[in-house]
Amino acid sequence: xxxxARQVGASLRKEGRTLLRDRxxxxxxxxxxAALVLVVTVVQERTMxxxxxxxxxxxxxxxxxxxxxxxxxxxxxxxxxxxxETGIEGRVPTExxxxxxxARGMFQAALVLPEGASAAAxxxxxxxxxxxxxxxxxxxxxxxxxxxxxxxxxxLDPVLTEPYVKLIRNVSMGVxxxxxxxxxxxxxxxxxxxKAAGRPGxxxxxxxxxxxxxxxxxxxxxxxxxxxAAAATDRGWADVPDSVQQNVPAWTIFAMFxxxxxxxxxxxxxxxxxxxxxxxxxxxxxxxxxxGKSLLFLGVCLAQFALMLAIGTFVLPAFGTPAFxxxxxxxxxxxxxxVTAAAAVGFGMAVGMVAGTPExxxxxxxxxxxxxxxxxxxMIPRFTMPEAMRALAVVSPLGWAQEAFLGLFLxxxxxxxxxxxxxxxxxxxxxxxxxALTFQRRRG
Amino acid sequence: xxxxESHGLKKTxxxxxxxALRGLDLAIQEGEFFGLxxxxxxxxxxxxxxxxxxxxxxxxxxxxxxxxxxxAGADVRRRIGLVPQDIxxxxxxxxxxxxxxxxxxxxxxGADLDRRIADTLDRVALSDAADRIVDTLSGGMKRRANLAxxxxxxxxxxxxxxxxxxxxxxxxxxxxxxLEVLARTGVTMVYTTHYLEExxxxxxxxxxxxxxRVLAEGAPSDLxxxxxxxxxxxxxxxHLTGRELRD
Numbered sequence: 001x002x003x004x005a006r007q008v009g010a011s012l013r014k015e016g017r018t019l020l021r022d023r024x025x026x027x028x029x030x031x032x033x034a035a036l037v038l039v040v041t042v043v044q045e046r047t048m049x050x051x052x053x054x055x056x057x058x059x060x061x062x063x064x065x066x067x068x069x070x071x072x073x074x075x076x077x078x079x080x081x082x083x084x085e086t087g088i089e090g091r092v093p094t095e096x097x098x099x100x101x102x103a104r105g106m107f108q109a110a111l112v113l114p115e116g117a118s119a120a121a122x123x124x125x126x127x128x129x130x131x132x133x134x135x136x137x138x139x140x141x142x143x144x145x146x147x148x149x150x151x152x153x154x155x156l157d158p159v160l161t162e163p164y165v166k167l168i169r170n171v172s173m174g175v176x177x178x179x180x181x182x183x184x185x186x187x188x189x190x191x192x193x194x195k196a197a198g199r200p201g202x203x204x205x206x207x208x209x210x211x212x213x214x215x216x217x218x219x220x221x222x223x224x225x226x227x228x229a230a231a232a233t234d235r236g237w238a239d240v241p242d243s244v245q246q247n248v249p250a251w252t253i254f255a256m257f258x259x260x261x262x263x264x265x266x267x268x269x270x271x272x273x274x275x276x277x278x279x280x281x282x283x284x285x286x287x288x289x290x291x292g293k294s295l296l297f298l299g300v301c302l303a304q305f306a307l308m309l310a311i312g313t314f315v316l317p318a319f320g321t322p323a324f325x326x327x328x329x330x331x332x333x334x335x336x337x338x339v340t341a342a343a344a345v346g347f348g349m350a351v352g353m354v355a356g357t358p359e360x361x362x363x364x365x366x367x368x369x370x371x372x373x374x375x376x377x378x379m380i381p382r383f384t385m386p387e388a389m390r391a392l393a394v395v396s397p398l399g400w401a402q403e404a405f406l407g408l409f410l411x412x413x414x415x416x417x418x419x420x421x422x423x424x425x426x427x428x429x430x431x432x433x434x435x436a437l438t439f440q441r442r443r444g
Numbered sequence: 445x446x447x448x449e450s451h452g453l454k455k456t457x458x459x460x461x462x463x464a465l466r467g468l469d470l471a472i473q474e475g476e477f478f479g480l481x482x483x484x485x486x487x488x489x490x491x492x493x494x495x496x497x498x499x500x501x502x503x504x505x506x507x508x509x510x511x512x513x514x515x516a517g518a519d520v521r522r523r524i525g526l527v528p529q530d531i532x533x534x535x536x537x538x539x540x541x542x543x544x545x546x547x548x549x550x551x552x553x554g555a556d557l558d559r560r561i562a563d564t565l566d567r568v569a570l571s572d573a574a575d576r577i578v579d580t581l582s583g584g585m586k587r588r589a590n591l592a593x594x595x596x597x598x599x600x601x602x603x604x605x606x607x608x609x610x611x612x613x614x615x616x617x618x619x620x621x622x623l624e625v626l627a628r629t630g631v632t633m634v635y636t637t638h639y640l641e642e643x644x645x646x647x648x649x650x651x652x653x654x655x656x657r658v659l660a661e662g663a664p665s666d667l668x669x670x671x672x673x674x675x676x677x678x679x680x681x682x683h684l685t686g687r688e689l690r691d
């Protein structure tokens with residue numbers, strides 16, 4: 001082993017001992033991020049489900065009991081983004097109870113179909129058909145009073161995002177319009193046949209009645225224009241992350257960059273207390289000391305990485321969230337973790353060498369990590385940010401790391417696909433070290 | 445052999461109106477206990493910084509054991525020891541852990557380092573406090589531990605920047621006794637202090653400097669004898685540097 005390697009080894013041991021005796025530092029590095037990922041993931045779980053999870057829960061109170069209610073339930077389920085409950089604890093709740101259940105977050109929406117809605121719709125369809133036939137035969141509409149429409153009440157969770165509200169409304173109204181259309185066609189056909197046979201009120205022949213009942217409301221052979229939608233990339237849809245997928249990598253990155261506080265603080269204290277002066281008298285010691293610190297904090301970052309993944313995989317499910325599944329890309333994720341750690345160490349070194357006091361370093365370091373974290377999509381997912389903020393995210397190394405992790409965990413990518421983010425992180429790490437060494441020389 | 449030699453040493457800090465050193469010429473022989481004395485701002489710490497390689501001189505040269513310090517390899521630099529004015533120790537480590545670290549940085553290890561640490565701790569009367577965290581030590585013990593950290597690798601040229609400042613009489617006596625023992629083992633010492641009676645007792649030769657220049661140089665007894673009306677090194681010092689306040 002070379003003399004320099006022994007010096008680095010000695011520095012690594014010294015740094016390890018120093019860190020182990022720094023309870024505050026250990027709390028900042030391990031306990032705080034662990035608490036953050038637990039609390040934030042669980043807190044965001046409900047909100048993130050609204051924008052990302054495929055199975056938001058709806059409560060359908062069908063007081064009608066007719067074809068409209070059945071069609072509504074079928075249509076909502078067919079949309080593929082809802083689960084539909086028709087009662088709470090085995091009984092049909094009142095509208096007030098349903099509203100309260102939504103307010104408590106038990107359901108994302110409650111739909112209340114009033115009694116007689118199907119009959120009212122059928123009556124309205126009949127009147128519409130009669131009117132059309134009267135106009136067609138005599139040119140004069142019948143003098144019948146328009147029946148009042150039944151109203152479908154929808155109670156929505158106030159935290160639902162606008163697109164989600166629109167989705168519930170559009171699916172519901174799509175189903176209702178489909179049923180309405182069928183009823184109108186049925187009434188019109190009935191009227192036409194009765195007119196042709198000269199027997200008012202005659203029933204539809206059985207084959208026509210069955211055919212109309214079986215008529216598809218969505219895409220089917222009778223559809224005039226079908227819609228085909230597919231992802232524009234070979235990898236398929238870039239899923240929106242759920243709370244766990246978003247928060248586990250995000251807070252891991254945040255934790256890694258928090259090393260700026262103990263790392264920069266330690267560098268400044270050494271300078272102020274004079275140990276840095278003593279080191280500079282020893283040949284090779286300043287470089288070995290920096291190397292020892294870098295290696296120790298790289299190790300700390302990787303330990304944080306392992307801890308956060310373990311929390312995501314084993315602890316979070318106990319709090320009712322889905323488990324974090326790193327999937328088959330764990331080795332690639334480790335590489336991204338290592339590069340992120342290098343970027344965090346470079347940042348810490350630079351802050352430690354540029355800042356004049358530990359207070360400056362901790363205030364600047366912590367603020368910078370929070371701001372860059374917010375910009376980079378650590379606090380809230382980037383896709384929920386306004387366009388301008390999303391554009392700003394390109395300056396955040398925490399955002400680069402988050403994109404690299406999401407690329408692996410969520411989009412099924414490999415190292416090659418996240419290489420641009422890895423390259424940026426490596427450049428950032430190198431820039432941090434250059435700044436640190438430049439200031440170290442200048443302060444000498 | 446000359447342990448330390450400086451010629452025309454000048455240093456001007458960036459942005460400073462006056463130079464800190466204005467052509468310092470010194471020659472210190474091996475085994476000498478040399479006192480570098482001067483009021484605050486005289487240039488003592490700057491001179492030590494340059495002698496130990498911490499700062500570069502603006503002009504002039506420094507030779508250590510015959511080698512140009514600017515070009516000297518690690519072998520020469522490892523013979524230098526520094527006891528800074530600040531307590532330059534890691535406060536959350538024990539005294540032993542500090543000495544282990546500095547010893548290892550000097551390339552020492554194993555039983556040899558353990559023996560050196562034990563000897564050094566014994567020398568500064570800290571054997572019983574070896575496993576105490578530095579932060580928990582008294583001021584005098586810290587000062588002695590600071591001295592031990594400068595000695596652990598066995599330097600042959602030791603720079604001591606006010607090693608007894610701010611300690612009680614007992615710790616001061618221990619430090620002085622340690623230095624006297626070191627002097628007898630042939631270690632060359634360059635020593636700065638404001639305790640002039642201590643310098644008069646310990647140093648074979650002193651240089652009184654002010655405004656970056658040597659005002660007088662020689663054995664304390666010679667300087668006292670050749671300066672009219674002076675009965676002590678302190679009298680000589682005040683005679684040469686004046687009585688006006690510097691801070």
